[in-house]
Amino acid sequence: MEISKRFDSIARKIKIVSYSITDKLPEEMGKLKIFFMLMGDIKSLHGKQKFRDTLTLHPQWNCIYSIDHTYWDGSLNDGRDRSNQPYYCPVGWKRYSLYVTDKFDEKFKGWCICYHGTKFSYGLSILLSGLAPATTKAHGSGIYLSSSIIYVSHPRFSEVKRIESSYRESFFKSGEYVQYILECRVHPDNIKNIACETLGAASTTIDSNISNDTLDWVINHQNKQIVDFNDPDASIICTGIMVRITDNHPGLLPESEWWYKSHLCNNKICCASGIDRDVLKRLIDNKHTCNIIYD
Numbered sequence: 001m002e003i004s005k006r007f008d009s010i011a012r013k014i015k016i017v018s019y020s021i022t023d024k025l026p027e028e029m030g031k032l033k034i035f036f037m038l039m040g041d042i043k044s045l046h047g048k049q050k051f052r053d054t055l056t057l058h059p060q061w062n063c064i065y066s067i068d069h070t071y072w073d074g075s076l077n078d079g080r081d082r083s084n085q086p087y088y089c090p091v092g093w094k095r096y097s098l099y100v101t102d103k104f105d106e107k108f109k110g111w112c113i114c115y116h117g118t119k120f121s122y123g124l125s126i127l128l129s130g131l132a133p134a135t136t137k138a139h140g141s142g143i144y145l146s147s148s149i150i151y152v153s154h155p156r157f158s159e160v161k162r163i164e165s166s167y168r169e170s171f172f173k174s175g176e177y178v179q180y181i182l183e184c185r186v187h188p189d190n191i192k193n194i195a196c197e198t199l200g201a202a203s204t205t206i207d208s209n210i211s212n213d214t215l216d217w218v219i220n221h222q223n224k225q226i227v228d229f230n231d232p233d234a235s236i237i238c239t240g241i242m243v244r245i246t247d248n249h250p251g252l253l254p255e256s257e258w259w260y261k262s263h264l265c266n267n268k269i270c271c272a273s274g275i276d277r278d279v280l281k282r283l284i285d286n287k288h289t290c291n292i293i294y295d
């Protein structure tokens, strides 16, 4: 599959290829194509960035995390070594797996799972080149990730995007909003700092599995402007795109209640919630609900 994107006003073709074959591959590729369209053109994070022109998927490892699909309670104990960090079920999200390398389990034994949220316009840039260190450095310089997908799903980190009706009909059924988060792996030696959340949530619990005090992970970026996922010595690799599609605004989900007890503003550059805060508040007051769409 190929998609056309503009980068620095030049049209470029991006190839999306699949490392493994599944029965659902044509349907899933169709959905991903729309998803990559939603990401818009490639936005450079800084001038000298190098982009690959191919993204390799690994649909054999695609997974829906929900009570009716793949689910576990507490920290996963499946015999795989993810170091000293627990791995909780990212309920409500679907993983589109990316191909990283052969013998993945051998090479990344002991690397822990964590998440990085971003805006749609940066998605392809990150997937095709890598992650840049944060510009705000609450806990020191580096790349900010978290072991909590609930924390990362806040619109401060992960943009909420309304799905245009033309896309909705063809692929996302009753889906109205979409968010995505990058599933990453880091070696524990590259975690410089594990620190408190930065959204002023002291009066509430963000993730019942993980203390607010340990939600921000600062990863060593090895003084690079971009940590390229394809670099064999990269401190972070990206293993999947986590996608959540909902039939109403995800701010109405029970797992988003903490947004209103911490920080949520109307400045789109800060909180990319895709909706006016007062409109969202009215939906809550009028007891509107939100369902996650899994297929």
Ligand SMILES: [Zn+2]
Pocket: 156, 263, 264, 265, 266, 267, 270, 271
């Ligand atoms: Zn804000």
